[in-house]
Amino acid sequence: MIDLRSDTFTRPTKRMRLAMAEAEVGDDVWGEDPTVRELEEETAALLGKEAALYVTSGHMANQLGLWVSTRSGEEVWAHENHHLIGDEQGAAVVLSRVLPRLYSGDPFPARELLDGWITGLGDVHRADPALLWLENTFSGRVVPLAEQRRITGFAHAHGLKAHLDGARLWNAAAHLEVEPAVVAEGFDTVSVCFSKGLGAPVGSAVAGDADTIRRARRGRKLLGGGMRQAGVIAAGALYALRHHRERMVEDHERATRLAELLSELSGLEAVARTNMVLVTTPGGEAGRYVEAFAAQGVRALGGGDRVRMVVSLEITDSDIEDAAKAAAKAVAEL
Ligand SMILES: Cc1ncc(COP(=O)(O)O)c(C=O)c1O
Numbered sequence: 399m400i401d402l403r404s405d406t407f408t409r410p411t412k413r414m415r416l417a418m419a420e421a422e423v424g425d426d427v428w429g430e431d432p433t434v435r436e437l438e439e440e441t442a443a444l445l446g447k448e449a450a451l452y453v454t455s456g457h458m459a460n461q462l463g464l465w466v467s468t469r470s471g472e473e474v475w476a477h478e479n480h481h482l483i484g485d486e487q488g489a490a491v492v493l494s495r496v497l498p499r500l501y502s503g504d505p506f507p508a509r510e511l512l513d514g515w516i517t518g519l520g521d522v523h524r525a526d527p528a529l530l531w532l533e534n535t536f537s538g539r540v541v542p543l544a545e546q547r548r549i550t551g552f553a554h555a556h557g558l559k560a561h562l563d564g565a566r567l568w569n570a571a572a573h574l575e576v577e578p579a580v581v582a583e584g585f586d587t588v589s590v591c592f593s594k595g596l597g598a599p600v601g602s603a604v605a606g607d608a609d610t611i612r613r614a615r616r617g618r619k620l621l622g623g624g625m626r627q628a629g630v631i632a633a634g635a636l637y638a639l640r641h642h643r644e645r646m647v648e649d650h651e652r653a654t655r656l657a658e659l660l661s662e663l664s665g666l667e668a669v670a671r672t673n674m675v676l677v678t679t680p681g682g683e684a685g686r687y688v689e690a691f692a693a694q695g696v697r698a699l700g701g702g703d704r705v706r707m708v709v710s711l712e713i714t715d716s717d718i719e720d721a722a723k724a725a726a727k728a729v730a731e732l
Pocket of ligand 1: 406454531591593
């Protein structure tokens, strides 16, 4: 089976497991786990921020980023398809009790939209806007640096903070051929995942200035997210950070190859965006295609007219060729 459902399905490599087995550990709730500290310091440095906090998941990193920059009843501005909105069980509303103001369509908030939303600020009827949210990559799409500057600049000019859901920030940096700090620039808080394309088994981080991360650390404990000898898992994340960032371009090249091969199949249009291949199927029948691909040994995710295939660490060049052949067989038999 070639599993292209998500980059979260990667399993730790042998060397990563070895690093985990040999990790020096301590009680991280007391700030005494040297491996967790090393991971937090290295992550903060890579992102150009003062501090970072290791947490269990991207979901928790996002929620802490939201929690430290908003008060109950304030607005967070986001896209309706951001993970924060559709994939975190409404935690933004439950935990931080904020009001999401959502745009749709365009992947990034247009100048006119932002100008419109900022008009009437201070009107007694309105909730106060507190935070502008971006995701990079967003469904594999990289935020152009000029857009990043425009949007974070707008936020700060109007007294909002900016958060980046950088679950796949490493892919964006690899694609743009820049340091991760460039992709994190202008954001007050940034969440990153070690457990996606980097291939670590567990964990994410939220980064920002020292005082913000001190508050995030308190928030993590409030949520019951304090971990004890977490160095065992942090060592996997540290290994991934040191050894798997640069190879991500290979995933992007393989995704491009897969999209080319799939586009040759009757009725399918495929585009590659960093490590994701998005396939448009005829007649809103993505579900049928996903089933047909699975019957030929290729796992993908799909809904509506869109099948998503994600390339990551365990996928080889020959997997790409085999996946395309299997898809061709599936399409021929549909
Ligand atoms: C863009 C984005 N943000 C956040 C998350 C949440 O990460 P986790 O699954 O570690 O909670 C995901 C997970 O797929 C994601 O795709």
